[in-house]
Amino acid sequence: MSGEFGQRVRAALRERRLSIRAASRTMNYDHAFLSRVLAGKQLPSIELAESLERLLNANGEIIEAAARLLDGDGTSSTPAPTLADFLPEGDPLGLLTVRSPRRVGVGEVTDLQKRVHGLRLADDVLAGGDLIGPALRELRSTVRLYRENTHTQAVGRALLVQIGELAQIAGWIASDAGRHEEAERIYRLGLSAVRQAEDLTLAGNLAGSLAYQMSNTGRTEQGLTLAQAALHDLTNEAPGKARALYWDRVAWAHTQAGGTENARAAMRALGEASEALADDTDADEPPAYLYWVDAGELQVMESRVYTELRRPLRAVSLLRDVLSGYDATHTREMALYLSWLAIALADANEPEEAAAVAERVIRIAADVASERTAERVRVVLARLQEYDDVPEVAVLLADHAA
Template structure:
């Protein structure tokens, strides 16, 4: 075994064990998540890839070009840093850094950095950052991920640079860390909607670190729940249940009622994805009970503004669809869609997709095709990975009914994956 292989193995292990300390199976999952979906069939599954990682870290073998690229994407480090830099060079720390982040751009942001660089800042800058992050949340209500990703990531980077390059007292520092966490939550959500799931997870974990450093347990819980939601949809549903319960455990006993309702909402979705019906039904009941205790929304953190009875009803309908209980799901979805604002095209398309699936499960293919047609028309110009994925799910549920003329016509005109 050469010294060069041992040094490379040490770098790879250090990259894996840097905070937040990934296990070998987790590293394997991240390498697979970083791959182009078209390449996944040619990659080893997690157990075999975990063994390969062990061999690489022991210096017995050297990763090939394909795995070098995946390592760079998964860890957010330059490929040369891990594989081509000087021997013994430690990996770049991941804390408060983002992979592939856009450079700071625009005269407004440059002026802001010049304004705060080296200066002592206070409530004015904090209030401005709070207004900007809430503006992103409101924009996400009507715009999709690929439309918002660049400004969202730049705002997050701006918040980090203000924290790093200004002088502030301890109270302001904690407020800035909280706002970094809030920016990370919405930027991670937007990155996920844009289909950049590896990047989204890195952003979420950055936010979790920031929230913990600020001592903001409610925000930490919200970030863990957001990550659990993504993993439930694109990763290992069993792992998502663990993350959702970690989100619940992070909450303080005096957490806002809407925060507790949101935690149970996430648990309901992750357990529905694992087909655990009793746990899902319990979680839905807990979410409703928590929301019943909610006071005035203006007393809660701004990121909880959307948690209300209507949103819990949507989750209940989605959960019952996932559990293949269309008799429970269809009436709920029909009621929700009857009052939903048509300006929210992405959400409306997503909810129509759940209704189409529930109708197919209820053996109503013609009605499902009608709903699916409306969903496809709405989502045609929506720059969202979520709607693209749901489109394929709907079409998959309709294919067994190809003998039905309306279904056959829909499948002929549907977009290719």
């Protein structure tokens, strides 16, 4: 079906004698991103389809093709999956009586935990467009394992926890792919599961992940309210890493909400996150889903907050420190962090260096099937338009048509 979308757009471009590069310039989209979409390597967003429709005046055909692709309603052998494809109607967590159920034991839960963590590790090096199908298939399999078989109360609770963990990473993957409504449905499924399992720490991770998406997609007040609720519901027994992560999300939500008071609250929240991590002396091993939370990640959030608050001198120093030792295999995060560095350099009146960093962002993002990186490319290029009289910036803008 991705082929149908690309074919329709290419045919319309030929009719109007437009190249992909010319179309991307006109619509203010990155040429590499549009090329990946038309080649079927990345899903289009509805926003892109609407821009193409306006440019090409295709009588609604492009939007219809994009909708079929994103909804997974076509006849292709590889339609874009949605949560509805993988879960039963009605209550997806309701237990079923089947003819030949089997007994699920601790060993199967252990195997499942390993697969879930493997998916998290894959997300470190692969983007949402690459992982959404496998993530949803794993979620379907786990829900069926819980619903259609027998298990002890303890094993049932463990399965609900794994559904929650899967929903968190699958929601994150869907959000990275630009499928925000889908991600919200996945997060809410996970919240339902972990509330039944009475795992408040994991519930906070799911709620905080949804809050983060809301803050990044214009629902800033809802994002702030939900991030604060996730933090409020933590118990005193919650690991220090969990408290640090949830304070970080509160800091980001305040930053996105804007205003002087929110800026102050964001700085206070960053301080609380650092203190929480410093106090992380728990004898028990924290949950596996917190493996990535460390001082370096808190530094990343701090630098992003400083960038958004237009405090570039502090932001540039922090980001350079982070990037100097960052794992280059984590290409999506590398592109994202470099994008904030480019913005901070522009704010610091260093347009030549900002343009050089922006070129790196674009080069890396071209090979990453992530809507988040594509959006950051657009943000960076838009920011640099203020310096279009600087030769290095002018060349960049001409090449990538922001």
